[in-house]
Structure formats: C-alpha cells, structure tokens
Amino acid sequence: xxxxxxxxxxxxxxxxxxxxxxxxxxxxxxxxxxxxxxxxxxxxxxxxxxxxxxxxxxxxxxxxxxxxxxxxxxxxxxxxxxxxxxxxxxxxxxxxxxxxxxxxxxxxxxxxxxxxxxxxxxxxxxxxxxxxxxxxxxxxxxxxxxxxxxxxxxxxxxxxxxxxxxxxxxxxxxxxxxxxxxxxxxxxxxxxxxxxxxxxxxxxxxxxxxxxxxxxxxxxxxxxxxxxxxxxxxxxxxxxxxxxxxxxxxxxxxxxxxxxxxxxxxxxxxxxxxxxxxxxxxxxxxxxxxxxxxxxxxxxxxxxxxxxxxxxx
Amino acid sequence: xxxxxxxxxxxxxxxxxxxxxxxxxxxxxxxxxxxxxxxxxxxxxxxxxxxxxxxxxxxxxxxxxxxxxxxxxxxxxxxxxxxxxxxxxxxxxxxxxxxxxxxxxxxxxxxxxxxxxxxxxxxxxxxxxxxxxxxxxxxxxxxxxxxxxxxxxxxxxxxxxxxxxxxxxxxxxxxx
Numbered sequence: 001x002x003x004x005x006x007x008x009x010x011x012x013x014x015x016x017x018x019x020x021x022x023x024x025x026x027x028x029x030x031x032x033x034x035x036x037x038x039x040x041x042x043x044x045x046x047x048x049x050x051x052x053x054x055x056x057x058x059x060x061x062x063x064x065x066x067x068x069x070x071x072x073x074x075x076x077x078x079x080x081x082x083x084x085x086x087x088x089x090x091x092x093x094x095x096x097x098x099x100x101x102x103x104x105x106x107x108x109x110x111x112x113x114x115x116x117x118x119x120x121x122x123x124x125x126x127x128x129x130x131x132x133x134x135x136x137x138x139x140x141x142x143x144x145x146x147x148x149x150x151x152x153x154x155x156x157x158x159x160x161x162x163x164x165x166x167x168x169x170x171x172x173x174x175x176x177x178x179x180x181x182x183x184x185x186x187x188x189x190x191x192x193x194x195x196x197x198x199x200x201x202x203x204x205x206x207x208x209x210x211x212x213x214x215x216x217x218x219x220x221x222x223x224x225x226x227x228x229x230x231x232x233x234x235x236x237x238x239x240x241x242x243x244x245x246x247x248x249x250x251x252x253x254x255x256x257x258x259x260x261x262x263x264x265x266x267x268x269x270x271x272x273x274x275x276x277x278x279x280x281x282x283x284x285x286x287x288x289x290x291x292x293x294x295x296x297x298x299x300x301x302x303x304x305x306x307x308x309x310x311x312x313x
Numbered sequence: 314x315x316x317x318x319x320x321x322x323x324x325x326x327x328x329x330x331x332x333x334x335x336x337x338x339x340x341x342x343x344x345x346x347x348x349x350x351x352x353x354x355x356x357x358x359x360x361x362x363x364x365x366x367x368x369x370x371x372x373x374x375x376x377x378x379x380x381x382x383x384x385x386x387x388x389x390x391x392x393x394x395x396x397x398x399x400x401x402x403x404x405x406x407x408x409x410x411x412x413x414x415x416x417x418x419x420x421x422x423x424x425x426x427x428x429x430x431x432x433x434x435x436x437x438x439x440x441x442x443x444x445x446x447x448x449x450x451x452x453x454x455x456x457x458x459x460x461x462x463x464x465x466x467x468x469x470x471x472x473x474x475x476x477x478x479x480x481x482x483x484x485x486x487x488x489x
Contacts, residue, residue: 084440084476092471093478096428100414112395118412 018048022055029059034066061085068095077102101127113138155229157207158214166228167288170238173226174288177240177281185247185280187237188295189217189254192273192307194233205265209272212263220253236292244280244312251276251310259308273308275299324378326386345409345433352434352448369447376451383452384459394420397460409433416481423465423486425457428479435473435480444472446480457484 021038028035037056043049064083068091071079077099081092097120104115113135117124153165177184191213198206210233217227217235226238239247255276263270277298285291298313305311314328332341359368389400402413411429418425430436434446450467457465464487471481
C-alpha cells in the first residue's frame with residue numbers, strides 16, 4: 001500500500017499501519033468529525049511520529065477554531081480564542097469588532113448618536129445610516145415636543161402665556177416666596193370697553209388691539225416677569241422680587257403707554273385704555289388665589305373709579 | 314534640562330522644541346519604522362544594562378509622563394466620559410497612533426476594556442507570545458487618571474505579539 005522511503009529503509013508493515021492511522025484521522029478531520037488526538041504513546045521517535053505530532057497540533061488548532069467560530073456564530077463574544085492559526089487572528093479581529101459594536105449599540109441606546117461603525121463594509125454603511133436616521137427622528141420629535149409644549153402653554157393669538165401656565169407659575173412663585181420669605185407683586189389688567197371696540201370695529205380689529213396691548217406690555221417687563229392672558233381681555237402679571245412701589249411704577253408705565261397707543265388697522269385708528277389693579281404678597285395669604293383676588297378687587301375699584309387708572313390694594 | 318540628575322519626572326512639553334521652526338524643510342512627520350527603531354533599540358539597551366522588569370518599569374513611567382502631557386496639550390477638554398473617549402479616538406487617529414475602540418465601560422465599578430488596533434508600537438511585530446506595550450499601559454493609565462482625577466492603571470491583556478490582531482487593555486481604578 002505505501003511505498004515511502006523511511007530513513008533509507010523501505011517502510012515495514014507497522015509503519016504502514018501508523019500512516020493509515022494518521023490518514024484515517026485526517027479523513028475524519030476533513031469530514032467534519034472531531035476525532036480527538038492521535039495516541040502517539042510508545043511510538044518511535046521518527047518522521048512518522050513527527051507527522052503525527054503536527055497532525056495533533058493541527059487538530060488542536062482546528063478544534064479551537066471550530067469552537068471559536070461556533071461561539072461567535074451564537075453571539076458569545078467572551079470565548080477565548082487560543083489557537084495561533086492565521087484564521088484565528090481574523091476571528092479575534094472579528095471578535096474585537098463585535099465587542100466594540102456591542103458597546104456602541106449600548107451607547108446609542110443611551111442617546112449617544114455620535115457612534116459610527118468602521119471596517120465592516122456594507123454593514124458599516126447601513127448601521128451608520130440607521131444611527132443618522134435615529135438622530136434625525138429624535139431631533140424631529142424634540143422639535144415637535146417643543147412646539148406642543150409651546151402650544152399647550154401659550155395663547156395662540158397674542159403669544160403670551162395662557163391661563164393654565166400662568167396659574168402654575170403663580171402658584172410656584174407663591175410657594176417659593178413663602179418658603180424663602182421673599183416678596184412678589186401681582187397685577188390684574190382689563191382693557192376698557194373692549195366689547196365696544198369689537199362691536200364698533202369688528203373682531204379682527206379687536207384681535208389687533210389685543211396683540212398690540214401684549215406687545216407693549218412685554219416691552220416693559222423683565223425676563224423674570226410673567227404675563228398671562230386669563231380671559232378675553234383680562235391679563236395678569238407676576239413680578240417676582242418686586243415691592244409695591246416697583247409694581248406701581250411698572251403699572252403706571254403700562255397705563256400711560258396704552259393710553260398713548262394708536263393701533264392702525266386698515267384705514268382705522270383705535271385708541272383704548274386699560275384699568276389696572278395691583279397687590280403684593282402678604283404674610284397671611286393662604287394661597288395664590290387670595291393674592292389674585294385682592295388684585296382683582298383693586299382692578300374693580302379702578303374700573304368703578306372711571307377706568308384708565310391704577311389702584312393698589 | 315536634559316542632562317540634570319533627577320529622582321522624578323521633570324518632563325515638560327517645551328522639551329519637544331519648536332518643530333516648525335527647527336524643521337522648515339522636512340516638517341513634523343517621520344515614519345513608524347523610525348519611531349520603532351528608537352523604541353526597540355532603547356528597550357534593547359535598557360535590558361542589556363539592567364533587566365526586563367526595569368525596562369518595563371521605565372517604559373511604563375515614560376508612558377505615564379507622555380499620557381499626562383498628551384492629555385494636557387493635545388486632547389480636547391471634555392467633562393463627560395463619552396466626550397473624553399470621542400476626543401481620544403479622534404486625536405489618536407489624527408496622529409496615526411492607533412484606532413481606539415471601547416468594549417466595556419463600567420463607570421460605577423471604574424472598569425474599562427478597550428482595544429487599540431493598528432497600534433504604533435506593536436502592530437506587525439513578530440508573534441512572540443509576549444505583550445510588549447508597556448509604554449501604552451503607562452500612557453493609558455495617565456490619560457484615564459487625568460480625565461477622572463483619580464489614579465487609574467492600565468494592563469495589557471492581549472497584544473499583537475501574543476497573536477491578537479488588536480492590543481486589549483483593562484483599565485481599573487488603582488489600589489492606592
């Protein structure tokens with residue numbers, strides 16, 4: 001069967017049997033079996049034994065490679081890849097890439113959309129495109145949320161805060177001022193004879209009057225002051241950290257600015273005035289409602305006193 | 314400056330000189346082979362005069378000085394960890410030092426596993442079953458220490474020279 005020359009002698013029957021054993025082992029390796037290692041115990045120290053040892057090293061390496069490939073194929077990235085075959089180096093590279101990809105995916109889940117994949121060909125392109133799209137969606141949703149929040153907290157006609165937001169803010173300011181023994185002032189305003197403006201000039205002119213009124217108010221207010229539209233032509237302001245004297249100055253400035261204001265709509269010029277009631281936080285106030293009620297009472301006095309007035313309570 | 318006796322590092326960024334002024338024609342670049350020629354002949358000489366452990370300690374300490382100076386002079390200043398890693402990745406890439414990738418980041422346990430591919434020190438070296446990136450260990454220790462304001466230590470667990478295609482480092486809070 002074999003006709004190999006071994007150290008100058010033709011092979012004997014025993015050597016042929018040894019080679020057959022190695023051949024059968026290689027056959028098993030090539031046919032997807034796991035034959036274990038060749039038993040070389042008691043074998044003579046010759047070339048055939050050396051071949052057997054090489055085959056055992058190869059068997060070991062292939063077993064390690066198969067094991068590593070299996071672990072990677074099921075997503076287990078912690079398997080130790082021991083063999084030194086060049087193919088194992090590529091698997092180690094793939095393992096490192098997958099480990100980093102796993103970390104990157106976690107980062108993206110935490111909101112870090114700066115992560116990009118490299119060195120994975122078409123997958124890199126698709127993955128990076130996915131991350132860019134996610135970031136674009138996120139930005140769009142954030143923008144929509146901001147817009148929804150704006151719509152939920154502001155008056156669509158004038159752009160100032162609506163009643164709900166104003167009351168939330170006023171309540172918080174009341175609690176904050178009470179807790180830290182601070183002061184604030186509240187102003188209630190009502191445009192005089194607003195119904196008459198609507199009836200005489202039409203609702204579109206009325207709307208322009210409201211817009212001009214709030215625009216003038218906002219010009220006088222500080223960033224920390226909050227103006228809200230409470231009803232049709234009723235507005236309220238919270239002036240944090242403001243004593244009565246300061247609030248009176250602000251209110252009088254409003255009143256004068258509005259009295260001097262001329263609103264031009266189409267061919268029409270509209271004059272109007274505003275009545276204002278002010279108050280400040282008192283120690284015995286039990287809630288923001290008490291403060292605003294007092295400001296309302298002052299406003300009522302301003303209206304009854306002939307309008308276009310500021311009354312303090 | 315360079316020949317004074319010392320017991321601790323006196324390295325200063327100014328020791329690198331004004332390269333632009335000094336090399337108007339050749340410019341600031343050289344090759345990886347030249348860098349490695351310096352690195353491995355130096356290692357060879359130190360081992361010849363002392364021993365391997367001393368050589369490793371010297372390279373680690375030098376890496377630490379380099380990492381500290383690198384953090385101070387070349388790295389974009391960021392406060393969050395993600396920003397630090399992104400800046401480090403970008404800068405290592407810009408200077409062709411290596412491709413840094415993170416595998417594990419446990420901020421609670423202060424444990425990080427990262428790899429450096431195409432490493433300046435070792436990628437392409439003969440496979441000898443020895444990890445050789447002791448300079449990188451010191452370098453990364455100093456970078457993490459500078460970022461967190463606490464002493465970190467980096468240990469190389471896989472290296473090109475041990476048959477891996479990347480150098481893998483585990484960075485931990487140092488026992489002080």
